[in-house]
Amino acid sequence: MKKIVSIGEVMLRLSPPSNERFFQTKQLELEFGGSEANVGAALAFWNNHVIHLTAFPDHELGLAATATLRRNGIDTSFIQHYPGRLGVYFLEQGAMHRSSKIIYDRAGSAFTKIDMKTFDWDKILDKVDALHWSGITPALSQECADFTFHALKEANKRGITIFGDLNYRSNLWNFGKKPHEIMPELLSFTNVMIASTRDFNNCLNEQYQNFESAKSHVFERFPNLKYITKTNRESVSSSHNKISASLISKENEYFSREYDLTHIVDRVGTGDAFAGGLIHGLLHHDPQYAIEFGMAAGALKHSVPGDVLLCSKEEIEEIVAGEAIGKIKR
Amino acid sequence: MKKIVSIGEVMLRLSPPSNERFFQTKQLELEFGGSEANVGAALAFWNNHVIHLTAFPDHELGLAATATLRRNGIDTSFIQHYPGRLGVYFLEQGAMHRSSKIIYDRAGSAFTKIDMKTFDWDKILDKVDALHWSGITPALSQECADFTFHALKEANKRGITIFGDLNYRSNLWNFGKKPHEIMPELLSFTNVMIASTRDFNNCLNEQYQNFESAKSHVFERFPNLKYITKTNRESVSSSHNKISASLISKENEYFSREYDLTHIVDRVGTGDAFAGGLIHGLLHHDPQYAIEFGMAAGALKHSVPGDVLLCSKEEIEEIVAGEAIGKIKR
Amino acid sequence: MKKIVSIGEVMLRLSPPSNERFFQTKQLELEFGGSEANVGAALAFWNNHVIHLTAFPDHELGLAATATLRRNGIDTSFIQHYPGRLGVYFLEQGAMHRSSKIIYDRAGSAFTKIDMKTFDWDKILDKVDALHWSGITPALSQECADFTFHALKEANKRGITIFGDLNYRSNLWNFGKKPHEIMPELLSFTNVMIASTRDFNNCLNEQYQNFESAKSHVFERFPNLKYITKTNRESVSSSHNKISASLISKENEYFSREYDLTHIVDRVGTGDAFAGGLIHGLLHHDPQYAIEFGMAAGALKHSVPGDVLLCSKEEIEEIVAGEAIGKIKR
Amino acid sequence: MKKIVSIGEVMLRLSPPSNERFFQTKQLELEFGGSEANVGAALAFWNNHVIHLTAFPDHELGLAATATLRRNGIDTSFIQHYPGRLGVYFLEQGAMHRSSKIIYDRAGSAFTKIDMKTFDWDKILDKVDALHWSGITPALSQECADFTFHALKEANKRGITIFGDLNYRSNLWNFGKKPHEIMPELLSFTNVMIASTRDFNNCLNEQYQNFESAKSHVFERFPNLKYITKTNRESVSSSHNKISASLISKENEYFSREYDLTHIVDRVGTGDAFAGGLIHGLLHHDPQYAIEFGMAAGALKHSVPGDVLLCSKEEIEEIVAGEAIGKIKR
Amino acid sequence: MKKIVSIGEVMLRLSPPSNERFFQTKQLELEFGGSEANVGAALAFWNNHVIHLTAFPDHELGLAATATLRRNGIDTSFIQHYPGRLGVYFLEQGAMHRSSKIIYDRAGSAFTKIDMKTFDWDKILDKVDALHWSGITPALSQECADFTFHALKEANKRGITIFGDLNYRSNLWNFGKKPHEIMPELLSFTNVMIASTRDFNNCLNEQYQNFESAKSHVFERFPNLKYITKTNRESVSSSHNKISASLISKENEYFSREYDLTHIVDRVGTGDAFAGGLIHGLLHHDPQYAIEFGMAAGALKHSVPGDVLLCSKEEIEEIVAGEAIGKIKR
Amino acid sequence: MKKIVSIGEVMLRLSPPSNERFFQTKQLELEFGGSEANVGAALAFWNNHVIHLTAFPDHELGLAATATLRRNGIDTSFIQHYPGRLGVYFLEQGAMHRSSKIIYDRAGSAFTKIDMKTFDWDKILDKVDALHWSGITPALSQECADFTFHALKEANKRGITIFGDLNYRSNLWNFGKKPHEIMPELLSFTNVMIASTRDFNNCLNEQYQNFESAKSHVFERFPNLKYITKTNRESVSSSHNKISASLISKENEYFSREYDLTHIVDRVGTGDAFAGGLIHGLLHHDPQYAIEFGMAAGALKHSVPGDVLLCSKEEIEEIVAGEAIGKIKR
């Protein structure tokens, strides 16, 4: 069992049931989700001690959000509640050739006003093994960028392994800063980074032509960086994807198997499940097992409704071992 | 059949099914509602031609909102769509001793940026008999206050009867102006006003001790004002209310009967149903019938889920006539 | 345990969930119901052997209807299936002041073509104690009127006690005959008749001013008639009724207690539950117990969704005895 | 934006949720659908002005049907309401090897009594660009056949482009006439016809051996006919189909790509979505784009529950362009 | 904020939706509930630190039960998981005259095998202010009786205030012991006891004729006992109850107001909400406020679906203060 | 039409809707199922007279179970009801790579106490053509083993064809006996046995290396055995399986076609559907048709939610004939 801190916004997720479109639905299924907390929930499900840092409004929906993280096994002791709104994302699940659609309604949420000075880092980071952040958080507001910087600096100071998911999103970054004014410093603290060529180009203001050239420059520029992770997804349709990933160090590259995923139930959060699996794998095992464990977690998430993986370590291990694919377990 | 214009914001209404609390629910029922459009929908259901003026975001939920108004019989030709968010209100229905709870999340909606200059008033107000506004709109933003002022001025200029629901809400009015800086001018255009002593005091910055003294001063100060309407509600519990109303001119007072309402299904929008009934009554009948028709509409709304009345003219008339209370009609 | 034959149409019942109106609903709850089969189902639930005679279309919904009667304990061996449609009734449950609304769509159903000659009366009526019919059936078609006449004649011939529910409905009787051309003959076979003054007037083409005068003439005219049953219902609202009943012979009148019914769940089928209870009571007990048992069954049905009572004999008996009203039984 | 008139019956569609069979279900999902109005709804969703002509009963379900067409953007001003029943179709969705099952219960609906003389053709057809009919309507009753003939004659007289979907259904045509007594005259007015060899044979009382020979004779016999459209569907299972289509003029044939459709959500209305797309394409673009736009619309409809396409022009265009297949759009 | 330990079994609660009976339902709503944990959840909702002690099976439903307690704010660190089954109770909600029905299926659950020796009492009881038990636990098995005895002895030894709910249930006590062989010793440790005359008679093997005589003997026999609490419930119907309570010391009696509860949503757990309120009141306030706070909590619980109160301290306080009964709070 | 007796336990089946996991669900769909009764229900759906022998608790859920078998067309006249619990199985449907999970909670059910002496075998087995048992029943308790032995002996004595599904389950067999102490005697009565090499090895305490050697020894050892049936299933994922089967006599082997099953809805009960189809086929047709009919029934069951096939004979026959795969039947 390891102790891990994840940081980031958790939103209200509202999605029509079955395959209904926004235009026709009369009901929305309610969940709470956010990339980094999804990672945290996967890790907590496998009995790691996970502390999530975030801020919620102090009304009933903020309480419900906290309670739901707690239900998923996350340590919510350090979550803050103050006046404001809860970020919302409306999710219409795609099917067949039809794409999924997300309408974000997160501007001005309580989280965007998070105040790094109100967190007791000594207490939070005590005996912590790893911290996980993503590129979504610093894009939301100056307060969020400051909070991320501070968390990473404090973690780095204490020798905590830092994982990041670069995850560049062009429709965020509306508070006045450019990604490359903020992200390089965050990357410089990070030890394991999930990223694509496009992520690097956008966050570092570069024009790498391919992953190969991005990789060599990035390892050079950020000496703390030990691993980069690259994921590949081919989208045959909303119901059918093929996925694989590799974990890359300066010297080696570890490949996962490829998964042919038909009959997809819920693609949202599959990257987070992968990240959670990778972190778990690297904290407890070797790199080759880590990339396989991560990818198996990511593949399994496609079968679970909601943002969160909700699969046991044993279930992932069976997939890694190639046992019990689609059986009835009694 | 009369032609009526209503103006105001329409929000996404999200509420847990059955009697569930926000804290426990996994699903939200989706409706669209807003005080003035609820009034408009009631009037449209009775075959009046109702134009509603509002602004929605140009995404899928904005389209669904427009389509739902249209389904309810409202003329949506003049509704505007532009970038922004849709106002949301989360509604937890009360039951027994437990109060209902509304969490508003409407700040910064597309509607708050409505631009009066983009409306073609000649075309909109052509042959219109009545316009309905409420005190919610001018409280939302300077743009909304300007828009209301403009609409009323244009309507007044054309001799259109103006109905208003004063509806003071203290947690609105955050854009910098005080109610009494804006409301008196709007009241000066209005011919029929639904209001309580508290509404008058807050909107006019007065300290009337009772309705009697408010009434005489208000009739004096606003010569266009022909009727004031006062509603009374006694709340035994969330499931049991008693309601009645009166319609007051300078010379007369017309009283409705009192309704003893047990087994309440949905109280939201009952004031709007009353307002719609009153407008219909005054446009087509005499004051005594109007106050009875309005109150019967308001009473019936307590039995219909959602924001909107959805009862036919014949159903209201039967209640007014004291026929067919709780029968099985085959 | 007694053996009882009920005859009549069973329709598809479709109703919006919760308190939704037809205008707004996206879902209909599906049940199967019909007055006489509802009576039969109540009797079967109390371990009487009940044969129901009807006709269904030979498609999947007709099979589902038969299967549902069978689930409710009814002997469906003699039900016929042939080409045609299934009668439908759409039910919008009322609430508070709002009435319930039924839209019948039953014209031209398979049942209206029922052929009395295809029934083996010797086999069906073997050892039967009682037969139950209602005034709905002869109103539907000439075939239905013939079928009812035949069934009653055959039952009467064999000394079987005949129960009827006169149940005059003005929007039926569209096949060319007037009620008084058909009903008197059917009444002449009947031993126990549930009826109001209005029913008698319409079915016998009389103008009785009150029940007293109807009663004395009817007992005179129909010597087979042993009991008339009168039910009283005061409708405070759709959610609140008061009911009572009496059982009247030439010499005596037996009164039930009155029930004050608030928080009504489903009023449909409550008269059928009463009829079932009355038949059970008269077949197994004395007249005073019978009217109490019937009324308790009718009262309890208001709490059960669907057309059918679904309450055990013990539950009815406890209500009759005044025990266990609204307890938690563990 | 074009102005288009569609004509035809709209029914109540009732279907069990998920994959349930009629035999087991307790709930039916309620929609309103009909082939020609489905075409109209697709066109209205893309901002064409679509008038639908039909007749509904004047009860609550007829009002709800009208309101639902209106919600979908259709101009319902000319819809008629009079006494009668609403046609119903019960739909059990197939899955895997299991076929879908439709039980029609439409005989004697209000629509079958539609009276062509009550429509003001000058007003309806003013500035109209196109009219769409299908072979279902003339099969329903003499009134329906007359109504179709009249609408087509009036449209033809005004130079309006006429689209038709021949759609021969053997279990209709019960009112006494044979298809070839009625259909040739309707075909003679039509400019673009969707049809198979089997449709032509049944409607023209011919025995064409293949589409090639049907095509040449039909173009010869009906000089107004400019295009025939042929669609191909291979059914691997209820969940997996392959579809393509071509648009054929006397001189040319334009082919769509083939779509491999796995994970089908709802096949009903996919032909109508195709027809809508084809009409839109031919009214706004060239024949090659039209057949691709139609087929993309038809393919996308398989992913949307209900009878109606509910996909934007942009979504169809992306499929035509081969972009954004099964992505998550944020 | 106080620290409180609750002990007892938590079961899977399965109940038909709406007002459906077991006989007709196709779905069961799933909750987890148990008398003592319900008390704990109410206390945790008011920011007390509540540790619940119980045992669950180590399968998925046991994990879900633990997670649900955790969601409700309960400290689940000391809950044990080992092989076995989860106790189940099937709940059919009553309505109107119809009683609620509970089918227990709890025999042989993992909890009945709980092993007191596996609990680290020093750690669990560190700084604890109060412990709550009920008479259900010692009735389940010898292991459960031993576990209760041990917990109370350890708590008593440390000066912790002990609350109990005597709650005699005749259909438990099947493991060989009589209540009076076990309960007196448990009572001797208890400081505040909720009990009726019937409870005392059954648990102490006495024949007290009324509460007055029970009270004086019990205070005499059990010197640790400081308060007895008596609750009164009049059941007009399943939908309408009247409740009140009093708190009795040797010298004084503190009475709550009476609540007239119509439109009841869910009566289960209302006694537990009362107990939670009473404990909270006595730990933080005076006896008069405590009995009012407890009764207000109990009254409010009737409006909340599920076993657990889920109402904030502020909501209870408003009821105690007589404010905000059945309002809409915005 | 044949007369068939099936024997075995029927449990309450509880499963989360859609693709939800146990951990996250708030609702369970309720069905009743058990291997042998599922076989019986399939046979009854095809108009065979099927008597099922089992025992249920005498509470409401036991009544509902009986009623549901009756709804499915099974003759429930000989089912026994006495005190006890109803066996439960919780089913989480798998999807994609994720396996299905069943939690059995059946120990100590009423069925395990079934008393063979209370059955009137002369009456039950009168004119019966076939009896079906499975290896689940004798594994449950000594009473169940005795009951099975008795039923088979009585059937064998009367020349009734005996079908069995060997179905070895290692987590049953907890009552003290080993399979090979009981199963050989049951096998010796059986004429047609569904079994795998693993089943034979476990039930006969053998170590056959392959089906070939098992087959020859088994035919030798059990002279009553006329056919063995072997089924093959390849699990690509929970949503995609391939299945086929063969029917083997001493001299011949009859092969079914292979089915490629994608988009699986519900795999549970597919083996029972196969067994039902096989029995029906062998009772009414030749062995080659029987194995095809069985496999087609098994394949179709994958598309139907619940334990039971619910497909007509005609639907199966169409699949056998290769017609109507995935069409829309109107």
Ligand SMILES: [Ca+2]
């Ligand atoms: Ca879902």
Ligand SMILES: [Ca+2]
């Ligand atoms: Ca979901």
Ligand SMILES: [Ca+2]
């Ligand atoms: Ca609702």
Ligand SMILES: [Ca+2]
């Ligand atoms: Ca609602």
Ligand SMILES: [Ca+2]
């Ligand atoms: Ca219901």
Ligand SMILES: [Ca+2]
């Ligand atoms: Ca119902």
Ligand SMILES: [Ca+2]
């Ligand atoms: Ca659906």
Ligand SMILES: [Ca+2]
């Ligand atoms: Ca649908």
Ligand SMILES: [Ca+2]
């Ligand atoms: Ca509920």
Ligand SMILES: [Ca+2]
């Ligand atoms: Ca509940």
Ligand SMILES: [Ca+2]
């Ligand atoms: Ca399901």
Ligand SMILES: [Ca+2]
């Ligand atoms: Ca199911």
Ligand code: NI
């Ligand atoms: Ni679903």
Ligand code: NI
């Ligand atoms: Ni869900």
Ligand code: NI
């Ligand atoms: Ni509900």
Ligand code: NI
């Ligand atoms: Ni729920």
